[in-house]
Amino acid sequence: MTGLAVTDLCKSYPAAGGGRREVLKGVSLRIDKGECVGLIGESGSGKSTLIRCALGLEKPDSGRVDYEGSFVHEATGPDLLLFRREVQIVFQDPFASLNPRMTVEELVGEGLLVHRIEPSRARRRACVAELLGRVGLEADAMHRYPRAFSGGQRQRIAIARALAVSPRILVCDEPVSALDVSVQAQVINLLADMRSALGLGILFVAHDIGVVRYLCDSVLVLAEGRVVEEGPTETVFGDPQHDYTRALMAAAPVPDPAEAKARRALRRQQREAARGSEP
Amino acid sequence: MMARPHLSLGDATVFVLVALILAAAVFGNLLAPEATFSSDIGNAFLPPDAQHWLGTDSQGRDVLWRVIAGAAPSLLSSMLVVTIYSLIGVVVATLATVVPRWLDEGLMRGTEIGLALPGVIVAMGFASAMGPSLASAVIAMSITGWPITARLLRSITRQTMVAPYVQGAQVMGVSRFRLMTRHVLPNSLDVLIIKWSGDVSITILVLGGLSFVGVGAQPPSAEWGAMISDARSYVSTAWWTAAAPGAAIALTAVSFSLLGDILQRRLGGAGASGGARS
The missing domain is CATH 1.20.5 (Single alpha-helices involved in coiled-coils or other helix-helix interfaces)
Structure with a gap:
């Protein structure tokens, strides 16, 4: 069983005073379906760059990203389409991650449309209603725009949008750090439920050790562009090196x-x- | 978030003025009496009175009705010019956003060359090549106005491209076409409405100026610039023939400029990026 594998990834950016700043210095990680991997690291440790490279939004200097045996940065046609369907992301800030000019129906249904899963509008609408129900929102929410919802509700919409295309891997980029503490638990539990119900693999990026401990099987600690610690969650946190x-x-x-x-x-x-x- | 500001007296005045000018542009020609366009030399140069509120011109035509009838060639042509070059600007900015970097660079260098080409000079070239007419002035202004819009929009679409919802759409695998039309452009074009209004204000001045120097609308058109051009020989004896169209140009330009400011205040908000007008 193969999932998303990142091997020996290096990425540098032009630095302010000339030269280049190495952000990632040979990072490897893998996420299999049904597995939850935590990624922790302070600001500037390269987490965001790692995610952007792993999702194919940015090209690494060296190293490779594989999904189901194909090289993501060179994939075309059906391979790329499979990757774009089966690997999804939930962003940190639900106020910036939902297009303000689209209704919830359009947002959640977009994946169903572009991947031709439900080309018929009526069927798509039924699907969206079901997805909204699954993340704990009323079906009539679909006619409204994201601005009508609270942060927690928006994050549920973002999760429904990602889950619409039946992904295998879900990358969660600090999905609860912008939310109120009382809402955080709801979203975390939703993710945990989805994981066990759908066999979803999750890469969970966070600052909050408690959440990672609760949700993740294994954990990686990123510092200054390198993985400085990794292993089963309890081992890493039980005896931090x-x-x-x-x-x-x-x-x-x-x-x-x-x-x-x-x-x-x-x-x-x-x-x-x-x-x-x-x- | 700030609440939507109330409709103040000043804003309301501007809206009413713009509505009146637009109504004149659309209906002016239909309502104007026949005498607006035919000469009646016996009644030439009558000063403003109860029957001719703004007097009559060298041909004995009512100046007020001519100013109203002139709203169509003056304002509608400016709106047409700005609309055409705004659309060209949107297309260029959109292309520059989706094509590879080197082509983007090429497009932007081309835009800079376009920036260096003054519309007025091109309009004079067109006038000598095609004969002076409002149409040649409109074409010349339309094909030279787009670079500023293109550059402004491209800087905004570039910002929009890195918004998380755009990146999320990319991760979802939406086509480039859908990415631009559904995600990037709808969230980038607010500024265009604001800029459009301000640009109409400037274009009215330029088109009026072109008509005044004889490369735009030609007499007997009631285009305001042409009216002033026609009236300039009589300014010392019949000032109203030049003052009325001049005031119309000034009032229209100021109204649309203020409309742009109001739209920016209402639509743009504090966080809006980019200047409204160049």
């Missing part, structure tokens, strides 16, 4: 006051140690 992973875990809130106090002490200690090591 890299500084960034440790810092991230120390920053995550815990529901136990005693534990939180201990954490604060630990962080203070780390800060002092860091200060002491400076010349």
Whole structure:
């Protein structure tokens, strides 16, 4: 069984003062159908570039992206169409990821139309209604524009839009970090449900360790364009090796006051140690 | 988000003015009495009075009715010019957005050459080649006006191209045609309405100027520039013959310019990109 495989990806951009800035320095990852992989890394670690390359929106300098045995950046015709159908994305900001000039019906039905899954308008409408129901929205939402909905509802519309074409792999680029905490859980649970119901493979990009822990089987930690840590979620978080992973875990809130106090002490200690090591 | 501003007295005035001028352009010729276009030398150069509100001209024609009848050749031709070159601009900007980078560069260099070509000079060339007429002025202005629109739109479509919903559509595999017509253009063309209005204002001045120097509309047309040209010999004795069409040009240009500002305020919002007018 093969899914989406990224091998040894390198990408650099022209830097401000001449020369080039290497954003990705040989990154590899793979997602099989039905598997959920977490990708964490601080801002500027290359997460977005990695996703853009993996989705074929940008050409890497070297390395390859394969889907179902074909090289994504050179795929044409049926191979490309298969990739464009079976790999979908849900973006971070649901206020920017839905075309404001399209109704929900057009947004959710677009994939059905362009991939000729449901060419008939009436059938497409029935399909859209069913998809909306599946993500917990009323069917009459389809006649409205995205501006009529809240952030959480918009993210559900975005998920329905992605799921319309029955994808195998769903890339979620921080899908809940722009949402209220109370809504985050709903969207996460929706993704988890879809995963088990549809056998969806998910690449879940996040900052929030709690969410990754809850949702993902395995996790990759990206820092400065390299994968610095990877493995089953519990192994990585149970015994973090890299500084960034440790810092991230120390920053995550815990529901136990005693534990939180201990954490604060630990962080203070780390800060002092860091200060002491400076010349 | 800011609430939609109320219709202020100033905005309402501009809307009414534009509506009146448009009504004159569309219906003026139908309503004007026969005498608007035929001469009655016995009544030449009558100053404004109760019967001829704006007096009569050298041929004894009523100046007010001529100004109203002149709205059609003056305004409609300007609107036609701006509409044609805006469409050319949209096509060029759209092409520049979808073609490979080197072709985009080529198109933009071509646009810069177009920018260096002044419409007035081309109009004079057309006038000498095809004979001076409103049609040749309109053609010349139409084929020289597009570069600024094309450049402005291309910078906006380029911004729209990187919006997440456009990238999402690409991931979904929509065709380039659908990507442009459904996702990029509908979210990029707001500024065009604003620019269109401002450009109509400028084009009225230019077309009037061309008619005035004799390379646009020809007498006996009631085109405002042609009217002023006709009246310039009598300015010292019959000032109203030149002042009325001059005021009409000024009022129309200002109305459309203000309309552009109002549209920008209402449609553009604070975050709108790009200037409304060049």
